[in-house]
Amino acid sequence: METVKSIFKNNIRQYAMLIALVVIMAFFQIATKGVLLLPMNVSNLILQNSYVLILAVGMTLCILTGGNIDLSVGSVCAFIGGIMGIFVINMKMNVGLAVLLCLLVGGIIGIWQGFWIAYVRIPAFIVTLAGMLIFRGLTITMLEGLTLSPFPDSFTNLSAGYIPDLFGGFGTKLNILTLFIGVIISIIYIYLEVKKRAERKKYDFEVTPGYLFIIQLVLVLAAINVLSYWLAVYKGIPIILALIGILILAYSIFTIKTVPGRYLYAMGGNEKAAKLSGINTNKVLFFSYVNMAVLAALAGITFTSRLNAASPQAGVNFELDAIAACFIGGASAYGGIGTVVGGVIGALVMGVLNNGMSILGIGSDMQMTIKGLVLLVAVAFDVLSKSKSK
Numbered sequence: 001m002e003t004v005k006s007i008f009k010n011n012i013r014q015y016a017m018l019i020a021l022v023v024i025m026a027f028f029q030i031a032t033k034g035v036l037l038l039p040m041n042v043s044n045l046i047l048q049n050s051y052v053l054i055l056a057v058g059m060t061l062c063i064l065t066g067g068n069i070d071l072s073v074g075s076v077c078a079f080i081g082g083i084m085g086i087f088v089i090n091m092k093m094n095v096g097l098a099v100l101l102c103l104l105v106g107g108i109i110g111i112w113q114g115f116w117i118a119y120v121r122i123p124a125f126i127v128t129l130a131g132m133l134i135f136r137g138l139t140i141t142m143l144e145g146l147t148l149s150p151f152p153d154s155f156t157n158l159s160a161g162y163i164p165d166l167f168g169g170f171g172t173k174l175n176i177l178t179l180f181i182g183v184i185i186s187i188i189y190i191y192l193e194v195k196k197r198a199e200r201k202k203y204d205f206e207v208t209p210g211y212l213f214i215i216q217l218v219l220v221l222a223a224i225n226v227l228s229y230w231l232a233v234y235k236g237i238p239i240i241l242a243l244i245g246i247l248i249l250a251y252s253i254f255t256i257k258t259v260p261g262r263y264l265y266a267m268g269g270n271e272k273a274a275k276l277s278g279i280n281t282n283k284v285l286f287f288s289y290v291n292m293a294v295l296a297a298l299a300g301i302t303f304t305s306r307l308n309a310a311s312p313q314a315g316v317n318f319e320l321d322a323i324a325a326c327f328i329g330g331a332s333a334y335g336g337i338g339t340v341v342g343g344v345i346g347a348l349v350m351g352v353l354n355n356g357m358s359i360l361g362i363g364s365d366m367q368m369t370i371k372g373l374v375l376l377v378a379v380a381f382d383v384l385s386k387s388k389s390k
Helices: 002-010 012-031 039-048 050-064 073-090 095-119 124-143 153-160 176-202 210-233 239-257 259-269 271-276 281-307 318-328 340-359 364-389
Strands: none
Touching (some): 039 210, 039 239, 039 340, 050 073, 050 259, 050 318, 050 340, 095 124, 095 281, 153 281, 239 259, 239 281, 259 271, 318 364
């Protein structure tokens, strides 16, 4: 029992948010009389919140460096969407080439903002606030206050398309490829968890008791396969979900398994100590904002694809959704604590809240109030738990 208490205490934020997500889903499933977890609604939930999931990945890295945030991501999304509209609709450019150029523009925006933040040391809040105003103004000027639409199907399929079933369903209505991928992911997960546990035991590190480890495996495997079944019943795996899955995996490996990724945590934990250890903190901070801008460009592309229009009003409050998702998902307001998966869980909490309240017919004013309270409680939990540990 002491081991169990110790493990829960050391991971209280992650476990608490995961439990909160399950409770919120159960509540809305009952309140909406089963509508929330209908296969079609689950698929729509993923598509509707794809931009928040992408932004949350990048925002997590910014917050890790010391509680820094990027207020410009919503305006950058709108700006990139406007450029995409001009390239594809006005200039009839190839969609693939337009996407690459937009990501390049996102990188240039990141270099611009990262320079002022990392090397001139203007506070990130001020630089990104300026960016929010600059890129919103440029978007309105570029589009002349008008909305560009429609985009070709080859572009809208990015956010509305599904991976085709290579097995043809074998005469059933199920997407067999989706079920097969769910099984493959389950096998990989089991292998990685067993390997990780064996390595920890080899070096006499603390591990979860055997029965808890088995319970954890069963719950995660159940979640993976239930989700794959829900998606298989509808249309299969959305293309955007596959892209987000790759991003989550890549950034999780980067932050946990690589030296540059650990530098983010070191800088957020204590920048002066990180500097004395030989870490180029300017470079780390610069990278985090270049990366954030590129992911904001990607989010802008996916949102424009879903909207099927480039609008000067797109991206409003996107930065607030992304920041809230990270803090709700366990990132510390002081930096140095948080995970990419935690940010994704936070984004899912926000998404389920939005979707569930919309199904129940709750007004947008009340939705904002509830989301604000959830964010306040999450950050208060972080502050209180940190003060208790001291």
